[in-house]
Amino acid sequence: MSDNKDDNNKRKLNVFRLILLITLLAALTFGGVAIGMVVASVKDLPDLSVEAIDYNASTLIFDQNEKLITKIGTQNRVLVDLQEVPEIVRKAFLATEDVRFYQHCGIDFRGIARAAWQNITSGSIQEGASTITQQVIRDLYLTQDRNFKRKIQEIILAIQLERKLSKDEILELYLNRIYFGEGAYGIQAAAETYFGKDINELGLKEGAFLAGLPQAPSAYSPYQNKDLALKRRNIVLGNMLKYNFINKNDYDEAVNKNLGTLDSPASEQYPYPYYIDYVTEQLVEKYGEEQVFKGGLRVYIAVDHKIQTIAEEVLANDQNLPTKDIQGAVVILDPHTGYIKALVGGREHTQKRQLNRATQIYRQPGSTFKPIIAYAPAIEFKGMGPASVIDDIPINIEGWSPNNSDGSYRGLITMRTALTNSVNIAAVKLLQQVTAPEAKKFARKLGITSLDPKHDVGLSMALGGLYKGVTPLELAGAYGAFANQGIYIKPTAIIRVEKFDKTVLEDTSHPKQQIAMKPTTAYLMTDMMQSVINYGTGKKARLDRPVAGKTGTTDKNIDTWFAGYTPELVGIVWVGYDTNKQTYHYGGDYPAIIWRKIMSKALEDVPRKDFPSKPNGITTATVDSKSGLLPGPNTPPDHLVTDKFVTGTVPNKHDNTHVLVEVCATSGKLVNNYCPDRITKIMLKLPYTVPYYVKDYEQRVPTSICNLHGPGTSSENGYNQNNGKLHNLDKLQDLFDKIKKNKKED
CATH class of the missing domain: 1.10.3810.10 (Biosynthetic peptidoglycan transglycosylase-like)
Structure with a gap:
């Protein structure tokens, strides 16, 4: 009996021990597994680097008044x-x-x-x-x-x-x-x-x-x-x-209130897309994509909301352009700060960072380049001025024979007249005097960095014939120097860049200024370019305030430009096709009209003011308009011109180009001993001849002697009494010889 009892106790004890053992083993197993998992987890534990946290924050873009414009980021x-x-x-x-x-x-x-x-x-x-x-x-x-x-x-x-x-x-x-x-x-x-x-x-x-x-x-x-x-x-x-x-x-x-959410999510489309694209490109170039799109930068830009909106609307309006598929670009800047107030790189914007024609395309500038490469350097380096005289006649330079856009030749004209009417021959001759190397140095001071050192070496630069071309933004900077009394300031869109913690990375609130030309040169150029607007090719850009500027049209009318400025703003307008198709228009047409529409609205609330008064070193003098010298004893009243000069460049010699000449009243040639009717008149004497189609040809001293009159000729009609037709035939033969000679010279 007792044995059975002991056996039962033993059995019970064994069951208890078994349960305890199983529990212990389970705990050990679970603990071992847990410890193993912890060890494995710790072994692969990432490094906890707070300093290296990637916030992936958008860059914020503000205007000058710290109003948020948009965000850019991944x-x-x-x-x-x-x-x-x-x-x-x-x-x-x-x-x-x-x-x-x-x-x-x-x-x-x-x-x-x-x-x-x-x-x-x-x-x-x-x-x-x-x-x-x-x-x-x-x-x-x-x-x-x-x-x-x-x-x-x-x-x-x-x-x-x-x-x-x-x-x-x-x-x-x-x-x-x-x-x-x-x-x-x-x-x-x-x-x-x-x-x-x-x-x-x-x-x-x-x-x-x-x-x-x-x-x-x-x-x-x-x-x-x-x-x-x-x-x-x-x-x-x-x-x-x-x-x-x-x-x-x-x-x-x-x-009990409704959600109060917007009817649809706020749009991610950013305003002023071409301007923002340009800012983005500038930031990426300087700070890299990682910093720009993930670094949470705070960027303050110079855009003017009103002017930018006006420029976008005017350029997008089909009524302001000849065709719907033609393209355009606009840049407006403040010449005194270099701040870009508006930048439009095309008529529509369909994707982020697309082609920006205001900053990324290089087009031939045409005659808008003349002030930069020919006229201003001639004033700066050669002591010339608005009243300096150039002979607008056909020329041939090493096989190259440039011509004027209207096909005519005006003869002896002043620089002011030449620029006003965009005379090509005058620009070529000025560059020839300055020399291409000196002119290019001058252009680089105006921010023209696109000139090719190997290919842009010829006189065709005077007409805007460049190997690569210029961008509208580049041209705006150059004209800004004319408007800013000769001081060049690089066009600037970004005023300040800060990190998220407000650390300043960049500040252009005090832009670097570079003396590009003498104040006197800038003054005379502005004065002459006002004549372009008032009397010349830029009439369609007139405003009810002072305007200076220059039109530009390339061969076959592929690129058309207007570059102009007021005392407050500089504006560049380019119109053309991306495919280099002919526009059949010129710079004084649609580009000038677009410029006028933008500027008139941009300045409608701005009081009218004049360009800066003349600087020290400017004087006024009256000279002979055909020689550029002081009036001589034979200078006729209608050949007197009063204009502005840099002090020290007023000529000290008197005109000797106007001379008294006796000519035959019938033939108009130099008289011979038999000419019955003679006229003494003031004419222009130069050491070379010009073709008959030059406009002042009849004002120049004849190079031949009358052949209508000789022994036995009638004083009434100049006919030979024995053979009245003979001298008429001689006259026709002389005219034919003259035409043949002119064609050979041309």
């Missing part, structure tokens, strides 16, 4: 300080995501216990207990995979992060990084996307809506399911009431 994200986020909005996120955020050490053990029980009972990971700190860790350093290894790493890193950053810094990081749907990353972008507001303008109902989005941004989007979005917002409001973040009155008021 993600629609705008970084904000936590203090900019209203407290009620922060509470909405805490009530939804991590109510004990300010109490735990990065891990909420109560939440873990709840989630663990749910996951064990379901047999899979169904619920997380991630704190805000853990979510930041997962977003920055880990994947979204649901496994125990990732969870262990998340816990370890969360605890480490709490030791490196304050609670406010972690919350700020979280709010700036989470995705809210509709392409919005971070709470500022979300506020703009859904409400069209800055984050500091949001209240309770907006904050509750945003706090409900991160769990399932697409599902809770008001643009996908408005009812579900409203239900989710009200759940957040309920949590806020539950955790005493708001009172019952606040809850009742907010829960």
Whole structure:
């Protein structure tokens, strides 16, 4: 009996030991596995580098008044300080995501216990207990995979992060990084996307809506399911009431309001696209794409909203151009600061960073290049001026015979007349006197950097015949120097660049100034280019205020330009086809009209003022318009011209070109001993001959002697009394010989 009792006790003891042993083995196994998982997790643990956090923040672009214009970046994200986020909005996120955020050490053990029980009972990971700190860790350093290894790493890193950053810094990081749907990353972008507001303008109902989005941004989007979005917002409001973040009155008021979101997400299309594209290219070139598209830079630009809008509208209007498929470009800048007020690189903008004709295309400048390469250098280096005289006659230079656009030759004309009427021969002769190397040095001082050292060496440069060409922006900078009394300032779009922490990377508020020419040269050029507008090829650009400028048209009318300025603004307009098709128009036509329409609206509220008064070193004198010398004893009144000179360049010699000549009243040639009727007249004597089609040909001293009169000729009609037809035939033969000679010279 006792033996049976002992056997039963032994059996019971063995069962107890067995259960204990199994439990112990299970614990050891589980512990071993757990330790193994922890070891494996620690072994592959990412480096927690707070300094290297990639915020992937958009660059913000502001105008001069610090008004936000647009954002550029790989993600629609705008970084904000936590203090900019209203407290009620922060509470909405805490009530939804991590109510004990300010109490735990990065891990909420109560939440873990709840989630663990749910996951064990379901047999899979169904619920997380991630704190805000853990979510930041997962977003920055880990994947979204649901496994125990990732969870262990998340816990370890969360605890480490709490030791490196304050609670406010972690919350700020979280709010700036989470995705809210509709392409919005971070709470500022979300506020703009859904409400069209800055984050500091949001209240309770907006904050509750945003706090409900991160769990399932697409599902809770008001643009996908408005009812579900409203239900989710009200759940957040309920949590806020539950955790005493708001009172019952606040809850009742907010829960009965509609969402208040925009009818559609705020558009990501940026304004002033060609200007912004140019700014983007400048930033990328200087700071690199990584910094520009992810670094959260703050960029302040010189764009003038009014002028930019006007320029875009005028250029896009089909009525301002000859055809719908023709293209154009406009640049408007302030010559006194170099700030680009408007920049339009085409008539329509269809994609980001597309071809920008204002900054990226190089086109032949035509006659707009004459002031830069010929006229101003002649004044600067050769002591010439508006009253200097050039003979506009056919020329041949090493086989090259340039001609004037209208096919005519004016003869002896002043530089002012030549520029006013865009006379090609005059520009070529001026460049020939200055020499190409000296002229190119001068052009480079005006910011013309596109000249090719090997190919741009000939006199065709005087007519804008360049190997590569110029951009409208480049030309605007050059004309800015004329408008700025000879001081060149590089055209500037970007005024200041800052890092997210307000560290200044670049500041052009005091732009570098370079003396490009003497003030006297700039003054005389402006004075002459006013004549272009008032009397010459630029008449269609006239305003009710002073304007100076120059038209430009290339061979076959492929490129047409107008370059002009007022005392306040410089404007360049280019019109042409991308395919180099002929336009059948010229620079004084559509480009001048477009320029006038833009400038008249841009300056409509600006008081009229004159160009700067003449600088020291300018004087006035009267000279002979056919020789450029002081009037001589034979200078006729209609050949007197009063104009401006640089002091010291007024000629000290008197005209000897006008001479008294006795000519036959019948033939117009030099008299012989038999000419019955003789006229003494003032004519122009030069050491060379010109073709009969030069406009002042009849004013020049004849080079031949009368052959109508001789022994036995009649004093009445000059006919030979014996053979009245003979001398008429001689006259015809003389005219025929003259035509043959002129054709040979031409």
